[in-house]
Amino acid sequence: MLAGIACGLQVGKMPPLLDGLRAEFALGMVGAGLMASAYNLIGGGLGILGGMVSDRLGGRHAQALGLGLLGLGNLIGAQAGYVQAGYFGNGSWLLVAGRLVEGIGFVLTVVAGPSLIARLIRPEQSKLALGLWANYMPLGVALGLLLTPPLSAWLGWRGLWLAMAGMLLLFALALLLSPAIAAQPTRRKIQLSALAQAGPWLLAGCFAFYALQWFAIITWLPSYLNSAGLAAGNYGTILVVLANVLGGLCAALLMQRGVARWLIIACVSTIMGLCGLMIFGPGIAGSTKLGFAFLASGLGGMIPAAVLASVPLHARKPEEIATVNGVVVQVLNLGAFLGPPALALLVTQFGGGSGQDGWGRGRWLLLLAGLIGLGLALLLRRTEKLKGSSR
Numbered sequence: 001m002l003a004g005i006a007c008g009l010q011v012g013k014m015p016p017l018l019d020g021l022r023a024e025f026a027l028g029m030v031g032a033g034l035m036a037s038a039y040n041l042i043g044g045g046l047g048i049l050g051g052m053v054s055d056r057l058g059g060r061h062a063q064a065l066g067l068g069l070l071g072l073g074n075l076i077g078a079q080a081g082y083v084q085a086g087y088f089g090n091g092s093w094l095l096v097a098g099r100l101v102e103g104i105g106f107v108l109t110v111v112a113g114p115s116l117i118a119r120l121i122r123p124e125q126s127k128l129a130l131g132l133w134a135n136y137m138p139l140g141v142a143l144g145l146l147l148t149p150p151l152s153a154w155l156g157w158r159g160l161w162l163a164m165a166g167m168l169l170l171f172a173l174a175l176l177l178s179p180a181i182a183a184q185p186t187r188r189k190i191q192l193s194a195l196a197q198a199g200p201w202l203l204a205g206c207f208a209f210y211a212l213q214w215f216a217i218i219t220w221l222p223s224y225l226n227s228a229g230l231a232a233g234n235y236g237t238i239l240v241v242l243a244n245v246l247g248g249l250c251a252a253l254l255m256q257r258g259v260a261r262w263l264i265i266a267c268v269s270t271i272m273g274l275c276g277l278m279i280f281g282p283g284i285a286g287s288t289k290l291g292f293a294f295l296a297s298g299l300g301g302m303i304p305a306a307v308l309a310s311v312p313l314h315a316r317k318p319e320e321i322a323t324v325n326g327v328v329v330q331v332l333n334l335g336a337f338l339g340p341p342a343l344a345l346l347v348t349q350f351g352g353g354s355g356q357d358g359w360g361r362g363r364w365l366l367l368l369a370g371l372i373g374l375g376l377a378l379l380l381r382r383t384e385k386l387k388g389s390s391r
Contacts, residue, residue, distance in 0.1 A: 003067055003171055004113050004133060007106045008140015009164070010070060011039060012241075015219070016148045017157055024081065025092035035096050037340070040215075042103025043333030050107035051326015059116040059322065064172045066108030071168035073102030078161035098161075105168075110136070111329050115321040118312050127309045131252025134304035138244035138297075141218070145238045199314035200327040202380040203307050206265050207328055208335030209373040210303040213272050213366050214244070216339035217279065217293055224359055225286055236290050240297045247301025252309075254302075261306040262384060266377035268303050272296045273370020280363035303373075313384075 014036040021027065021035070054062035077098025113133055121129045152160045221237045251264055275296035279289050311328060315321045346361040 001133060001136060003063055003109050003175065004136025005140040005143065006067070006070065006168055006171055007109050008137040009144045010074075010102050010106065010140070011137070012141035012144020013148045013160070013164070014144075015222070016145060017152060020152075020157065021092075021095070025095070027092060035092070035099060037337050038096055038099040039103045039106060040333045040337040042100055043107050043329055044337050045330070046104065046107050047111065047328070047330020047333060048323070048326045050104075050329065051111045051323040054108060054112045054115065054322035054326070055320070059112040059119070060175060060178075062108050062322070063112040063116065064175045066105045066110075066112065067168050067172035067175065069105030070102050070109065071105075071165040071172070073098045073100070073105060074161045074165035074168065076101055078158045078165070080158075107326075107329060111322050111325045114308055114311050114325050118321055126312060127255040128252045130309040130311070131248060131255055131305035134251075134308045135245045135248040135301070137304070138241050138248070138301060142238055142241040142245070145241065197314065197324075199380070199383050200311075200324045201331070202376055202383060203310055203314060203324075204328045204331030205376045206269070206303065206373055206380065207307045207332040209369040209376070210269065210272070210300060211332045211335035212339035212342070213276065213369045214297065214300050214339075215336045216343040216362070216366065217276075217296060219340040220343055220362075221293055224280070225290060236293075240290070240293045243294045243298035244301035247298045248305045249301075251302035251305035255306065255309055260381075261310050262377050262381040264302050264306040265380065266374050268299050269370045269373030269377060271370075272300050273367040273373075275299075276366025276370065277363045280359050280361075280366070282360045310384075 018036060027035070050062075057065070075098075077095045080092055080094035080098070113136070114130055117129050117133055118126060148160065151163070155163060218237055218241055221240060225236055247268075254264065255261060275292045278284060278292040279296065281289075307328060308325075311325050312321055315324045343362045343365055346365055347359055
């Protein structure tokens with residue numbers, strides 16, 4: 001769980017520092033956005049491969065390698081700016097390179113998590129445990145948003161990167177030395193046949209359209225709230241992110257009591273889309289918008305829990321769990337990568353600018369994503385009914 005939270009921390013550390021990094025390296029909004037989203041871009045391209053590698057190496061070794069790469073990425077990024085001239089320009093390329101390496105480490109770490117958890121618990125605990133695991137991202141993002149400003153003021157952003165690297169390498173060492181995890185099986189054959197099943201792709205699609213909505217909201221909410229005249233938008237965003245954790249906990253309890261996973265996904269996808277109409281709707285007070293963002297994120301946290309709890313059920317054997325999770329991670333990262341720029345495109349290109357009228361165009365993106373999520377959940381129900389695992 002700590003390894004997963006450390007992955008989310010690498011996402012949450014960036015938004016508070018983007019303005020300062022843009023000024024230091026003379027970056028435009030596009031360059032800064034690429035620096036931040038390179039993490040998700042790698043996940044969107046290598047998730048399936050990461051799942052296969054994890055199945056081959058075994059969860060313990062794959063996750064330790066992932067944590068090591070996360071640490072290496074921070075070490076690389078901390079060197080940015082020391083090469084100031086010539087072909088490498090101002091050295092900001094090292095930040096992007098470091099984020100790409102972090103992205104590879106992220107994939108290996110999170111695809112191995114569910115398979116490790118599934119092997120360390122009793123079968124009747126799986127829905128609760130995997131539902132709790134689903135909170136690694138919002139917990140990590142919230143911690144990053146909260147801790148980055150004071151820590152970077154104390155250590156500098158490079159010092160923060162170095163401190164992150166040390167923490168991640170210690171996590172990797174602890175994982176390798178854990179007696180309980182070390183006792184689990186390691187090397188297995190790569191399971192290509194898992195990719196031919198419909199269930200993993202439907203799960204991934206549900207997660208991806210949720211991620212598109214959630215990342216679009218939390219990425220732009222501080223700027224949007226400021227434009228709406230509501231101060232302290234960053235702290236409001238932290239509360240919105242933390243609400244996501246509450247949703248994950250509620251979903252874990254509901255699933256443990258027998259509530260169908262597809263039903264959770266269907267209902268929450270629809271409600272998130274409707275909340276999007278209010279968050280970015282014109283003529284609504286800023287405090288009301290923040291309340292609907294809190295509701296969307298809080299209920300939205302139920303979707304990752306429901307999806308990740310379904311992963312072992314769509315793997316026909318334990319050896320396929322990491323590969324199925326790789327499908328989910330790859331497609332969800334595409335949604336996370338596309339959400340913020342898609343919303344920005346609607347606002348700037350079709351909404352007449354970043355004013356309140358422009359932001360209003362963004363609400364249709366969230367509604368459409370919610371409706372697509374509903375449709376995919378209904379297809380998932382049909383698939384699981386055929387498999388005899390609709391609950």
